[in-house]
Every structure is written in structure tokens, then in C-alpha cells.
Amino acid sequence: MTLDYLHKLSFPKEQPCIITVTGSGGKSTILEEIAHYLLKQNHKVLMTTTTQIWIPSLSQAVTILDLLNYPSFLLKEAQIIYSGSSVTESHKLNGYTPTDIHLLQSRNQFDYLLIEGDGSKGKPLKAHAHYEPVIPDNSHIHVAVMGLQALGLPVNQNNVHRLDLFCQITGKNDGDLIEALDFIHLCQSPNGYFKNHHNNQLLILNRLSPKNKQAAHYIKQTVLKTCSHIKDVLFREEI
Numbered sequence: 001m002t003l004d005y006l007h008k009l010s011f012p013k014e015q016p017c018i019i020t021v022t023g024s025g026g027k028s029t030i031l032e033e034i035a036h037y038l039l040k041q042n043h044k045v046l047m048t049t050t051t052q053i054w055i056p057s058l059s060q061a062v063t064i065l066d067l068l069n070y071p072s073f074l075l076k077e078a079q080i081i082y083s084g085s086s087v088t089e090s091h092k093l094n095g096y097t098p099t100d101i102h103l104l105q106s107r108n109q110f111d112y113l114l115i116e117g118d119g120s121k122g123k124p125l126k127a128h129a130h131y132e133p134v135i136p137d138n139s140h141i142h143v144a145v146m147g148l149q150a151l152g153l154p155v156n157q158n159n160v161h162r163l164d165l166f167c168q169i170t171g172k173n174d175g176d177l178i179e180a181l182d183f184i185h186l187c188q189s190p191n192g193y194f195k196n197h198h199n200n201q202l203l204i205l206n207r208l209s210p211k212n213k214q215a216a217h218y219i220k221q222t223v224l225k226t227c228s229h230i231k232d233v234l235f236r237e238e239i
Contacts, residue, residue, distance in 0.1 A: 005204060005234040006037045011112075012140045012200075016105045018113045019140065020050075022133040023193055024120035024161060025147015026206035028053070030236065031114055035080050042078045043111040046104065049084065049095030050134035053116050056082050063093070068100060073109055081110070098136040105138060115139070120161045124150035125178065125186070127165030128195060135196050142201045144193040146186070148212045149238075150178045165191075180215040187223045187230065197229050207238040 011017065021031050035045045047053075047061065055063055067073065067083040075081070084093025085100070095116075096104065105113060118133040120126040124147030135142055153159045155176045160166045167173060169189045170182045186192040187203060194201055203223060205216050220233040 003033060003037070003236070005236045006033060008232070008234050009034070009141075009143075009202070010200075011038075014140065015111045016108060016113060017111065017140045018101065018105060018115060018136060018138055019143065020115040020117045020133075020135045021143045021145060022117040022135065023143075023145035023204075024126040025124035025145060025149065026204075026236065027116065027120065027145045030143070030145055030204060030206065031116055035112075035114055038112050039078055039080055044075045044078055044109070045080045046110040046113045047080060047082045047116075048101075048104075048113065049093065049116040050098065050101070050136065051095055051116065051119050051132070052088065052092040053082075053084070053095065055087065055091055055093055068096070068103065071107060075109065098134065098138075101136040102138055117142075123159055123161045124148075124153070125159065125166065125182070126161035127163075127169055127186075128191065128193070129162060129165070133196060135198065137198075139198060140200060142194075142196075142198040143204055144187075144201070145204045145206055146183055146193065148205050148207045148209070148216055151180065151212050151215055153178050180219050183219045184222050184226070187227050194227070194229055201230050203230055203233045204236055205233060206236045208235040209238040 038045050061080045061082050063082040084095050086094045117135050155172045170185045
């Protein structure tokens, strides 16, 4: 497996650095890959969310509840720490508010804070409700993820999170096939993946394969040509 996209991410030298990842079709996996990439660079990394995330297994990372109550917490070496404000009945971590993220950043306990800014229920594409994504305004990078595995699949509840909103943005109907143009509309729309504009925004098209390569490059070229708010489009290859 190649993770070339990680080397193309421009990590700001300013630390603590906040990276918020949103979207669908591989967001959690990409967050974990970024975390382990930074760990290999000898960095201290906090993984959290402004919504909810699954609690990792003990073999993956250390989880600390309500880190805000530990102002003197200090890591002596590189480590990945998961944290949330509380645990739900379904064993998910409730995250922190943008104000909480500001406070955690100001304590200088971590080199990088990686934030998951929305949910997609594991589906490759989505539309955003009015209250999401929740991106702290002090984020240095906003990365949106879209799953190329959606290409050619029918527009339905199995493949699209918030189907009605998706159809409003793309002009599609339930049962139509998902096309490259739908990805482009989701990037261009003021209610799409980049509706909360930030200075440093990137798109990652996940699960690039020989089958979808031509469509993926068309999406990239069109998005970079028509979306001035998107700094770059990167590919993550299918495993």
C-alpha cells in the first residue's frame, strides 16, 4: 500500500497545529494514517472530534476522558492520545466544542490536534446538515474526504448519507447512478463539503483505482479550475 498523499500534505510548522478532517468514504482511516505518520516524525498527537468517534481498542492508542480536567497533563515522548468529553451508551466518544479545542491548543500539550468534524455513517458520499461540519475556526488545515468507490453506484440510502440534501445539491433522483459531476457539485456548492470556508482547504479523493482513475483526474482538474477555495486535490490509492 502506498500512502504518498501523506507526503503531499503541507503540515504547517506552527505548533500546536490543528487539522480538521470532514467528509465521507474513509475519513476515520485517513485520520489514523495522518496520526501514525506524525507519530513516526516524533510528534505528540491528540485525536478527538467535535461530534462523536468510536473508542479505539487499547492496542491502538491511549484514551483519556475529559482531558480539560488535566491542565498539567504532559507527555514525555511521542504518543497518540484519544480524548473526548464523555462516553455514550453506544460506546462512542463525545467530542469537544470549538471553544474547548481552543483551550486544549493553548495548553501546548500536543504538537498536533487531529479533529474529526462530522459523521457519514460509513457511507462513501454525504450531504451536510445545517449544523455541520463543525470546524474550529483556529484550524490550520481543513481536509475534506470523498470516497471514489461511490462512482457508478445508485443514489440511495445505502450509498449516500442524508439522501434528500444530496439530491438537492446534485439534482439527482433516488436510483440514479453517481457520477463524477456529482463529486464536483458537492465541492462547488455553498452547502457542500466546503460550505465553511477556511484559508487552507484540501480535498482527498479516497480509494483511487485503475477503474476510476480517469474520472478521478477529471474531478481533480475541474475542482481546481472552478473552486478557488480548494488549495489542492490529493489521491489516496485503494488498498
